[in-house]
Amino acid sequence: MQVIEKHVGSVLVVRFDNSPVNALTVGGGLVQAIERRVAQAQTDERVDAIILTGGGTVFSAGADIADFEGAPERIDAIRSLMQSIENCRKPVVAAIEGLCLGGGLELALAAHFRVASSTAKFGFPEISLGLLPGGGGTQRSPRLAGAGNAIDLMLSGKSVSAAKALEIGLIDRIAEGDVVEAALAMLAAGLVGSTRRSGSLPVPQDLDAAIDSAERRTGLTDAGRAIIACVRAIAQTDLQAGLKLEAEQFGALMTSEQSRALRHAFFGRRIVGKIPGGVRVESKGVRHVTVVGGGLMGTGIAISLLNADLGVTVVEAKPEGFDKCRASIEASLRRDADKARITAATADRRIGALNMGRSIDEAMPSDLYIEAVFEDMDAKREVFQALDRIAPLGAILASNTSTLDLDAIAQFTSRPEAVVGLHFFSPANIMRLLEVVRGARTSPETLASAMAFAKSIGKTGVVAGVCDGFIGNRIFEEYLRQAWFLLEEGALPHQIDAALEAFGMAMGPCRVMDLAGQDIGWNIRKRRAVEQPDRPYSKIPDLVCELGRFGQKTGTGFYLYPDGRTPQRDPLIEALIVSHSRQIDFDRRVIDDSEIVERCIFAMINEGAKLVGEGIAYRPVDVDIIYLDGYGFPASRGGPMFHADQVGLPHLLEKMAQYARGHHGWAWEPAPLILELSDKNQKFGDLNR
Ligand code: 3H9
Numbered sequence: 001m002q003v004i005e006k007h008v009g010s011v012l013v014v015r016f017d018n019s020p021v022n023a024l025t026v027g028g029g030l031v032q033a034i035e036r037r038v039a040q041a042q043t044d045e046r047v048d049a050i051i052l053t054g055g056g057t058v059f060s061a062g063a064d065i066a067d068f069e070g071a072p073e074r075i076d077a078i079r080s081l082m083q084s085i086e087n088c089r090k091p092v093v094a095a096i097e098g099l100c101l102g103g104g105l106e107l108a109l110a111a112h113f114r115v116a117s118s119t120a121k122f123g124f125p126e127i128s129l130g131l132l133p134g135g136g137g138t139q140r141s142p143r144l145a146g147a148g149n150a151i152d153l154m155l156s157g158k159s160v161s162a163a164k165a166l167e168i169g170l171i172d173r174i175a176e177g178d179v180v181e182a183a184l185a186m187l188a189a190g191l192v193g194s195t196r197r198s199g200s201l202p203v204p205q206d207l208d209a210a211i212d213s214a215e216r217r218t219g220l221t222d223a224g225r226a227i228i229a230c231v232r233a234i235a236q237t238d239l240q241a242g243l244k245l246e247a248e249q250f251g252a253l254m255t256s257e258q259s260r261a262l263r264h265a266f267f268g269r270r271i272v273g274k275i276p277g278g279v280r281v282e283s284k285g286v287r288h289v290t291v292v293g294g295g296l297m298g299t300g301i302a303i304s305l306l307n308a309d310l311g312v313t314v315v316e317a318k319p320e321g322f323d324k325c326r327a328s329i330e331a332s333l334r335r336d337a338d339k340a341r342i343t344a345a346t347a348d349r350r351i352g353a354l355n356m357g358r359s360i361d362e363a364m365p366s367d368l369y370i371e372a373v374f375e376d377m378d379a380k381r382e383v384f385q386a387l388d389r390i391a392p393l394g395a396i397l398a399s400n401t402s403t404l405d406l407d408a409i410a411q412f413t414s415r416p417e418a419v420v421g422l423h424f425f426s427p428a429n430i431m432r433l434l435e436v437v438r439g440a441r442t443s444p445e446t447l448a449s450a451m452a453f454a455k456s457i458g459k460t461g462v463v464a465g466v467c468d469g470f471i472g473n474r475i476f477e478e479y480l481r482q483a484w485f486l487l488e489e490g491a492l493p494h495q496i497d498a499a500l501e502a503f504g505m506a507m508g509p510c511r512v513m514d515l516a517g518q519d520i521g522w523n524i525r526k527r528r529a530v531e532q533p534d535r536p537y538s539k540i541p542d543l544v545c546e547l548g549r550f551g552q553k554t555g556t557g558f559y560l561y562p563d564g565r566t567p568q569r570d571p572l573i574e575a576l577i578v579s580h581s582r583q584i585d586f587d588r589r590v591i592d593d594s595e596i597v598e599r600c601i602f603a604m605i606n607e608g609a610k611l612v613g614e615g616i617a618y619r620p621v622d623v624d625i626i627y628l629d630g631y632g633f634p635a636s637r638g639g640p641m642f643h644a645d646q647v648g649l650p651h652l653l654e655k656m657a658q659y660a661r662g663h664h665g666w667a668w669e670p671a672p673l674i675l676e677l678s679d680k681n682q683k684f685g686d687l688n689r
Helices: 030-043 067-068 073-086 103-111 127-128 137-145 147-157 162-166 179-188 203-214 222-236 239-254 257-271 296-307 319-338 344-352 377-390 407-410 444-456 472-489 493-503 509-516 518-531 540-546 573-584 593-613 620-630 640-647 649-660 672-679
Strands: 003-008 011-016 049-053 058-060 092-096 097-099 113-117 122-123 159-161 173-176 288-292 311-315 352-359 369-370 397-401 417-424 433-438 460-465
Touching: 003 509, 011 030, 011 179, 011 239, 011 311, 030 049, 030 073, 030 203, 049 179, 058 103, 058 472, 067 073, 067 257, 073 103, 073 239, 092 103, 092 179, 092 417, 103 137, 113 162, 113 179, 113 257, 127 147, 127 203, 127 222, 127 257, 137 147, 137 222, 137 239, 147 203, 147 222, 147 472, 159 162, 159 472, 162 173, 173 179, 173 296, 203 222, 222 239, 257 620, 288 296, 296 311, 296 344, 296 417, 296 540, 311 319, 319 344, 319 352, 344 352, 369 377, 377 397, 377 407, 397 444, 407 417, 433 620, 444 460, 460 593, 472 493, 472 509, 472 573, 472 593, 472 620, 493 593, 509 518, 509 640, 518 540, 540 573, 593 640, 593 649, 593 672, 620 640, 640 649, 649 672
Parallel strands: 011 049, 049 092, 058 097, 092 113, 097 122, 113 173, 288 311, 288 369, 311 352, 369 397, 397 417, 433 460
Antiparallel strands: 003 011, 122 159, 417 433
């Protein structure tokens, strides 16, 4: 059933019934079902007015995003519904409780009157999917709320409260109590009548000023520009012509790679939360967490836990570390209050939820223990043996290791089924990604609970199997390997960074390693020289490290940092690179940007495919989300594996074969999964279902 209808006197109440978010699905028939009810009510003499309403927590989250993958004409049904509502000769009232987003808000705007509960929320999130409001939103919202307010809503994608929506004219009333009862009372009192309340044209000067200011914004996307074009049309044409333009723009955006990539990421973030094999992701109810180790990582983890309103104990043995950790946590929470992100009372409450201990024995009984001490097996052994001794049965024991063998760590306890990896990314209170590492003996309940915990603290949890570097860093190593080879073949750091930043990476690899600390990569390369002598690296980053240039923290790395932050080319490093090429007898050549991008990104894809093939990553989309949420991969490209599907696997293999004939061609052995998919004429996307 798509709608539930009820006659109350002469009013027809139509309640949407499409759990969980009342998506306005065309494929599933909700849109057509609402339109049918509206059409029937027009001719039904028993009906004088119609109320459209949703559920308690969601009026409607908008159009069904899955519909956009099908035939574009399908979407016309939504516009037809909006027109039927607006043109209905009997008053149509939207009674709104909970979330009213995207197409859901457009439906409300097409109605003649909008009454909402005080907790309702309104927004146009389409821009985050690379789209514009395509159900009349670009035309009706400026007429109701003013061009400036409407543009702000559409370009930001953010939601506003019912009070704000009332203030700007997006809705007509806030109801005390039940919204349907309130709508019925208003109809009975003749407050709604049959007059249309779909707004009036904005004053031309206001419209021009709003458009001017929107056009000056930086970072406008294709969707942003299309929104502005549609709002501009309000001054030039009538509503119908404006709606037509909006529909055309929506169609173009919907089929663009940018929007397809963003939709892939939307569903991807939800798919990665699912554990194959029907394991239900549910929490054991984590309320109190002990973090062992109050260094940079432990401090960041503690902040993110306090921000999620959990009780936290941080155990730090070193006196100076103890004081620094407490001070950093307090400073971070106070800063949030100063910047009005939270109230002072919330900051106080969260600071009050922090306990500090000097030894594990001082930890309060916790539901989850997160070890964040330095990367040394003996240190981990000591922590996990102690945790095994003190942690209550049923608690989760987690390690934040990024390089060590989780299965070996689990063996330090008598309960390896309760041990899981929680690999936070630095700064842990900011970065959205959390790799949840599944050890050989981690129980499904522990894994499910760790994933539910990730969601509860606002992180995107992605499951990774045990291997050196897990998913993210194992791929990153191959990306860097190509970047460093490119340096010895003819490229310079600024060229590599510029090429990859133009592709869309948040920061090029030379800058990233200067920021993260060149010594981190150096340590890994030293280890690899012993473990994998047949997979060498370029020596160039080692030469940089040998000069004591570890990046921003030492003031110099690949670049100079005169102001501490902004990279500046350094002739000394460029000379060092050129001289190294000479030493290894390599004739430097001009390398174009497309080769830089292909080699770095294709190496990433190849390793990603190996990880999926080995079962370390459940699905290609897991790799995509890790790269989008943890490594600055451009959102508009949907992640490395989605990008590979756009490039085409046969073309990818061809290019890899070409690079395999070049410098250090051994690094281009194709992942068996790519060969297999390409043979079967399939894509990575086929494995995500
Ligand atoms: C639009 O409206 C275009 C129109 O302007 C024009 C048309 C012409 N469609 O996030 P959750 C699924 S574009 C389909 O885990 P939460 C979601 O995949 C749309 N499915 O819950 C998940 O499925 P599963 C503009 C949707 O409580 C389940 O619902 N609207 C949609 O954490 C639960 O979702 C948006 O962009 C959808 N629209 O968050 C809003 N929405 O269980 C997108 C959700 O199988 N949605 N699903 O994994 C959201 O932001 C969040 O889902 C919401 C709830 C805040 C609503």
